[in-house]
Amino acid sequence: MSESTTKPAKAAAKHVHHELRNINNSAAYLLPKLQAMKDAAPGGHLKILDVGAGSGTISTGFAKLVPNGHVTATDLKEDILERARTIAEAEGVTNISFQQADAYKLPFPDATFDVVHCHQVLTHLSAPSDALREMLRVAKTSGGVVAAREGDLETECVWPPLPGLIKFHDFIVRAMKGAGGTSIAGRQLLSWALKAGVDRGQIEVGFGSWGFHEADEKRIWAQGMINEVRHGRLRQAGLRFGLTESDLEEMSTTWDEWAQKDDASLGMLQGELLIQK
Amino acid sequence: MSESTTKPAKAAAKHVHHELRNINNSAAYLLPKLQAMKDAAPGGHLKILDVGAGSGTISTGFAKLVPNGHVTATDLKEDILERARTIAEAEGVTNISFQQADAYKLPFPDATFDVVHCHQVLTHLSAPSDALREMLRVAKTSGGVVAAREGDLETECVWPPLPGLIKFHDFIVRAMKGAGGTSIAGRQLLSWALKAGVDRGQIEVGFGSWGFHEADEKRIWAQGMINEVRHGRLRQAGLRFGLTESDLEEMSTTWDEWAQKDDASLGMLQGELLIQK
Numbered sequence: 001m002s003e004s005t006t007k008p009a010k011a012a013a014k015h016v017h018h019e020l021r022n023i024n025n026s027a028a029y030l031l032p033k034l035q036a037m038k039d040a041a042p043g044g045h046l047k048i049l050d051v052g053a054g055s056g057t058i059s060t061g062f063a064k065l066v067p068n069g070h071v072t073a074t075d076l077k078e079d080i081l082e083r084a085r086t087i088a089e090a091e092g093v094t095n096i097s098f099q100q101a102d103a104y105k106l107p108f109p110d111a112t113f114d115v116v117h118c119h120q121v122l123t124h125l126s127a128p129s130d131a132l133r134e135m136l137r138v139a140k141t142s143g144g145v146v147a148a149r150e151g152d153l154e155t156e157c158v159w160p161p162l163p164g165l166i167k168f169h170d171f172i173v174r175a176m177k178g179a180g181g182t183s184i185a186g187r188q189l190l191s192w193a194l195k196a197g198v199d200r201g202q203i204e205v206g207f208g209s210w211g212f213h214e215a216d217e218k219r220i221w222a223q224g225m226i227n228e229v230r231h232g233r234l235r236q237a238g239l240r241f242g243l244t245e246s247d248l249e250e251m252s253t254t255w256d257e258w259a260q261k262d263d264a265s266l267g268m269l270q271g272e273l274l275i276q277k
Numbered sequence: 278m279s280e281s282t283t284k285p286a287k288a289a290a291k292h293v294h295h296e297l298r299n300i301n302n303s304a305a306y307l308l309p310k311l312q313a314m315k316d317a318a319p320g321g322h323l324k325i326l327d328v329g330a331g332s333g334t335i336s337t338g339f340a341k342l343v344p345n346g347h348v349t350a351t352d353l354k355e356d357i358l359e360r361a362r363t364i365a366e367a368e369g370v371t372n373i374s375f376q377q378a379d380a381y382k383l384p385f386p387d388a389t390f391d392v393v394h395c396h397q398v399l400t401h402l403s404a405p406s407d408a409l410r411e412m413l414r415v416a417k418t419s420g421g422v423v424a425a426r427e428g429d430l431e432t433e434c435v436w437p438p439l440p441g442l443i444k445f446h447d448f449i450v451r452a453m454k455g456a457g458g459t460s461i462a463g464r465q466l467l468s469w470a471l472k473a474g475v476d477r478g479q480i481e482v483g484f485g486s487w488g489f490h491e492a493d494e495k496r497i498w499a500q501g502m503i504n505e506v507r508h509g510r511l512r513q514a515g516l517r518f519g520l521t522e523s524d525l526e527e528m529s530t531t532w533d534e535w536a537q538k539d540d541a542s543l544g545m546l547q548g549e550l551l552i553q554k
Contacts, residue, residue: 152434159464160468161461186544190540207487208486209485213467213483262477263467265482265548266464267429267432269546270486271544
């Protein structure tokens, strides 16, 4: 009902929670600008950089949107880019390339891309305005756009207020900070852009949201959290932070319980930033 | 940049924080449905009820949108409807009427209205699903729509994290509960609709947002909070809750400090509910 009501991604990208992300539920704030730039570009040839693309479900969506353009998708981790290649191939997308890269040191010349985008990347960084400055460097000097959408983890809310999920929320806030990121990214995008040296007049900034009410989305999201807590990085972080096996199991079973409730919901604020160079 | 980035209302409704609300920043989730119903209605004659309309800035927007229809705006408090009448007159809107009414006992026959809407009303009630059931009663049985948008106060976040604003946030959460409402309304809209007896298939529900980054909006919002804390109901509530004059003054001066910061932001999740009868 609004751009922030999430819809599951399709085809190859159906059963992993990160892969619920698509351009409509995660980059709607950028799409009107992108469409206008595409219409104005000779032959519709736009060059887009997606920084920290992860499994690339958003990058692949951009590539479909600019069939005469090209998307470069980077991530710090090579293994997730393998998954992104698989998804792009399954979707029949060929105008995309993948490259391992550090967001602080992008391996591209100044003023290379029309659009430089990231989603849920700055929140993981200890110096987000440095990464923004680097994204600005590789965006074209006249007409280039830098776009970022970052969750504000502390605003994540769930219904009903099951104790296992409240424990989980407190834990992921600690884990995000413990890994060098911030749990309050969304609210800081304007601050980070100003720190990166951008004039206020070049900045559009607002809030969107991310959330679930539909049974299929809730099942995928809960299963993603359960996998993380039982087998993934959240398990490792939890044990480091002194959580017990019993704590972790309580969180897992509560996510399962939550996903089965008709009236369950989950929501989170997302900061949305557009910088016009 | 998204429907949830707020823009100030104009003309008569410029300097009071409640009056920042308009159909674009507060009812965007409903507008496509409303437009479709207007197009389908003979002569565009839609009957809209706005429950708990307050100063009526949203109601007046609905009335402009359906010039051949009619809006009935109610509120529990007669004095705020006087302000709403003034605003409607200043905007040149005549297809609107105002009526004191209790949301639990709406003084209208069953199946009277095409659209029954409320904004930031259920959050103040101790039995929100009873009010929803009453709104459903007065909506037309075939094709009628009930729409609600409610903030989720506990997700309200500000940047920078000034101590006076953190105190303020904790206080308004307590004040909302103390007055019989809930500070976690937005996440419960689906739950309330199901409790009101609505089939899941009739419900569309999601999250939007409310927020400020622009200097003029921040100034109006901060001044609204300062007025409430210095002279309004929040002052009375604060003193009842054991806050001191010094606490209240700290909150006021911090809002003023916040509004002057270029990098300041404020955001909050909003639940958005559409029920199709």
